[in-house]
Amino acid sequence: MDFAWVIDTFFALFAFTLIILMVPGFAMLEAGLVRTKNVTAVLTVNTMIYIVASLVFFLWGYTLAFGGWDGSSMSMYAAFLFQMAFVGKTVNIMSGGVSERTRIVPLAIFTLFMAGLIYPLVVNWTWGANMLSGSILDISSMHDLAGSTVIHSTGAWALLAAILIIGPRKGRYTKDGKVRVIPASNIPLVVLGALLLWIGWFGFNGGSVGSISSKENADTVALVVMNTNNAGLIGGLVVMILGYLKYRKFDITMILNGALGGLVAITAGADVVSPYAALIIGAIGGALVFYAVPFFDKLKIDDPVGALSVHLVNGIWGTIATGIWGSGVSLAAQIKGVVVVAVFAFVASYIIIFVINKITKFRTDEDNEVEGLDVSECGIESYPEFKRAI
Numbered sequence: 385m386d387f388a389w390v391i392d393t394f395f396a397l398f399a400f401t402l403i404i405l406m407v408p409g410f411a412m413l414e415a416g417l418v419r420t421k422n423v424t425a426v427l428t429v430n431t432m433i434y435i436v437a438s439l440v441f442f443l444w445g446y447t448l449a450f451g452g453w454d455g456s457s458m459s460m461y462a463a464f465l466f467q468m469a470f471v472g473k474t475v476n477i478m479s480g481g482v483s484e485r486t487r488i489v490p491l492a493i494f495t496l497f498m499a500g501l502i503y504p505l506v507v508n509w510t511w512g513a514n515m516l517s518g519s520i521l522d523i524s525s526m527h528d529l530a531g532s533t534v535i536h537s538t539g540a541w542a543l544l545a546a547i548l549i550i551g552p553r554k555g556r557y558t559k560d561g562k563v564r565v566i567p568a569s570n571i572p573l574v575v576l577g578a579l580l581l582w583i584g585w586f587g588f589n590g591g592s593v594g595s596i597s598s599k600e601n602a603d604t605v606a607l608v609v610m611n612t613n614n615a616g617l618i619g620g621l622v623v624m625i626l627g628y629l630k631y632r633k634f635d636i637t638m639i640l641n642g643a644l645g646g647l648v649a650i651t652a653g654a655d656v657v658s659p660y661a662a663l664i665i666g667a668i669g670g671a672l673v674f675y676a677v678p679f680f681d682k683l684k685i686d687d688p689v690g691a692l693s694v695h696l697v698n699g700i701w702g703t704i705a706t707g708i709w710g711s712g713v714s715l716a717a718q719i720k721g722v723v724v725v726a727v728f729a730f731v732a733s734y735i736i737i738f739v740i741n742k743i744t745k746f747r748t749d750e751d752n753e754v755e756g757l758d759v760s761e762c763g764i765e766s767y768p769e770f771k772r773a774i
Contacts, residue, residue, distance in 0.1 A: 388597035399591025403469035406584035413577025421756025423766035437499035451513035477539030526721030530592035532652035532702035540696030542733035552686030578640035615666025619646020622670035642670035648698035653706030661709035
C-alpha cells in the first residue's frame, strides 16, 4: 500500500514538472509570434499568470474545485501541485490571443477571477466536488481526461469574450476588409515554445490518468502518451500537406499550430480511444486549425497566436470526438458538457472583462500600441538595439 502511494506521488510530481514546462512553452511561442516591440510585455504577462493564478488556486481555488485536500492515494501536496499546474493554462490561452494591445494590470485582475472562480467552478462540475449533482445541468458524466473542454475551451471562450470587447490590433484589417499580415518576430522562439508545449502535454495527459502504480494503470498511461504524441504528429503533417497544396510553401508556424490542434483534440479522450482513432482525431484537428485561422480573420477576430483555432475549435472537436470513438462514452453527455461550459465560461468572462474594462481599460492607448508595450508597460525592451517596427 505504501509502495503504491509513493509511486503515485512521484508520478504526480513528475507530471507536474512536465506541465510546468508549458509555462516557458507559452511564453516562447507568444514571444516569437508578436512583434519585437511587445516581447517583454508578453514574457511579463506569462510570468505574472504563473505567479498569480498559482497562488490564487492555492489560497481558495483548489478547495472550491475539489471541496478539500485528499491524500488517500498519494501525498495531498502532490495532488494539489498537479492540479495547480493546469490553472494558469486557461489564462495563457486568453492572454496570447489579446497580446500586442492589452495592459498588464487588467489582465492580472482577470487572472484572479479565472483562477479563483471561473476555472474552479468548471472543474467542480466535471472533475471535482460537483455542486450540480442531480440537477439538469449536471455534466459530471462528460469524459474529459485532461481538459479539452475544462481547460482549453474554458480559456478560449474567455479569449473570444476579450477580443469582442477590446477589438483587433491597430492596422490588422484595412478599410476595404483585407487582412494585413503582421509577421512573427522570432521563428526559433516559436519552434522552441511549441515543442516545449508538446513535451509538457505528456505530463498534461499522462498524469491525468491519476495513477501508475499498477500494471493496468501503467499500460493506460503509456497508451495515453502514445495517443497524445501521435495526434500531434498527424495534426502537424496534415497542415504541412494542406499548406503545400494550397500555397506551395511550408509555413512552420501553421505546421506547429496544426500539431498543437491535434494535441488539444486528443486531450479529452486519449485514455478511451484506440491508437487509430487518435490518428483520425488528430488529423481532423490539424485540418480544423488550417481552415479556422483564415475563418476568424474573415470575421475580423484578431488572434495573433491562433489560440481560438487551436484551443476553442479543437477543444470542442476533441470532446465530441471522444463521444464518437471513446469506449463507453456517451456522445450526448459530451455535447451537453461542451454547451454548459461554453455558456458559463463565455458569459462569465464577458461580464467580468466588461466590468474590469470600465474600471481600468484593458486596451492600451493608440500611442502606446504604436510604440510597443515593452516601453509603456515594462520599461524594458527585449531588443533595444533594433529599430522598433510600427
